[in-house]
Amino acid sequence: MNIKPSTALRNEYTQISELAKTSGEPIIITNKGEADLVVLSVDAFEEREKMFRHRDKVYEAEVARLSGMPTFTPEQIHEELEDLYAAAEK
Incomplete structure (x- = not known):
């Protein structure tokens, strides 16, 4: 993780932008020695999102499983899909 003062954002925008893109890591911008902002490339942001x-989705599925929702093995799902494909071909 990189840390830069707020003046660097103003004076070195191009270099900070390039650093964010090449590193893929957040850059912390400080103001008066305190963390103030985080700069992240759009690609890295989208990947995190x-x-x-x-x-x-994994958490939601686990909560559903723990709540007693029915679960299926990969074999059961494969068999169900095969049946659906066979029915669609008729």
């Missing part, structure tokens, strides 16, 4: 959405 995708990971968070995936994590939410």
